[in-house]
Amino acid sequence: LEKVEVQIFPDLKAGSLAIAKTIASLIREKQKLKQKCVLGLATGSSPKTLYAELVRMHKEEKLSFKNVVTFNLDEYYPISKEAIQSYNRFMKTHLFDHVDINPKNIHIPDGEVKKEDIKAACSAYEQLIEKAGGIDLQILGIGNNGHIGFNEPGSGIYTKTRLINLDNSTRIANSYEFANISEVPRMAVTMGISTILKSKQIILMAWGAGKAKAVKAAVEEDETEHVPASLLQSHANVTFIVDEPAASELT
Numbered sequence: 001l002e003k004v005e006v007q008i009f010p011d012l013k014a015g016s017l018a019i020a021k022t023i024a025s026l027i028r029e030k031q032k033l034k035q036k037c038v039l040g041l042a043t044g045s046s047p048k049t050l051y052a053e054l055v056r057m058h059k060e061e062k063l064s065f066k067n068v069v070t071f072n073l074d075e076y077y078p079i080s081k082e083a084i085q086s087y088n089r090f091m092k093t094h095l096f097d098h099v100d101i102n103p104k105n106i107h108i109p110d111g112e113v114k115k116e117d118i119k120a121a122c123s124a125y126e127q128l129i130e131k132a133g134g135i136d137l138q139i140l141g142i143g144n145n146g147h148i149g150f151n152e153p154g155s156g157i158y159t160k161t162r163l164i165n166l167d168n169s170t171r172i173a174n175s176y177e178f179a180n181i182s183e184v185p186r187m188a189v190t191m192g193i194s195t196i197l198k199s200k201q202i203i204l205m206a207w208g209a210g211k212a213k214a215v216k217a218a219v220e221e222d223e224t225e226h227v228p229a230s231l232l233q234s235h236a237n238v239t240f241i242v243d244e245p246a247a248s249e250l251t
């Protein structure tokens with residue numbers, strides 16, 4: 001039995017369009033109230049179609065991002081912002097270069113910061129989120145191992161933005177972006193579970209049969225740090241948007 005709301009779509013395109021509509025409505029609602037809309041954003045393969053749809057809505061349906069403030073979940077460490085594999089670059093390529101967002105409103109963890117400055121950078125990131133009034137809507141993907149952001153198994157509910165070691169399974173899953181596995185960074189900076197749980201609303205997307213086990217564990221089994229996405233069960237406003245293959249293990 002599902003412990004959080006799950007919406008099943010025939011394919012990732014249909015699911016992505018549904019998420020884009022939710023985001024667009026929130027942006028427009030906040031515009032009417034003359035308020036900022038604070039979005040938490042993910043990278044990776046899962047949100048590409050979602051971002052393409054938001055770009056289309058900007059170009060064809062006058063969806064403006066002028067009132068949008070964004071905080072990305074994570075970034076590899078160390079990595080240059082210009083590297084094709086960096087999430088800073090990913091966000092430009094897939095979204096920010098194609099919409100009218102104010103660059104000052106974009107926040108992504110910095111993979112270039114010196115090691116001795118990381119702690120300060122992480123707490124500054126937390127403070128920026130708070131100063132922005134908190135995240136209105138956090139978009140998440142899910143790792144094969146159940147991670148959210150780069151909160152690998154073992155990450156607890158009190159974790160904040162911090163430097164983490166990537167699981168080997170995550171490095172393997174993401175190695176397609178790199179020339180070979182040894183090029184995949186061993187660390188990342190990620191929002192913590194507590195950072196994510198403070199968002200007012202959370203949407204997690206999962207596409208494909210490869211995610212079916214993680215989705216099942218996250219929504220049907222007990223909350224456990226071994227499956228970080230299961231820790232979302234304690235949140236009052238979370239929806240899993242999945243395609244049929246990702247839902248295939250649900251009872």
Ligand code: F6R
Pocket residue numbers: 041042043044045046047073074140141142143144147148149150
């Ligand atoms: C990326 C992130 C990760 C991914 C997850 C799934 O910003 O936070 O948790 O969402 O690793 O990645 P894909 O979508 O590539 O399967």
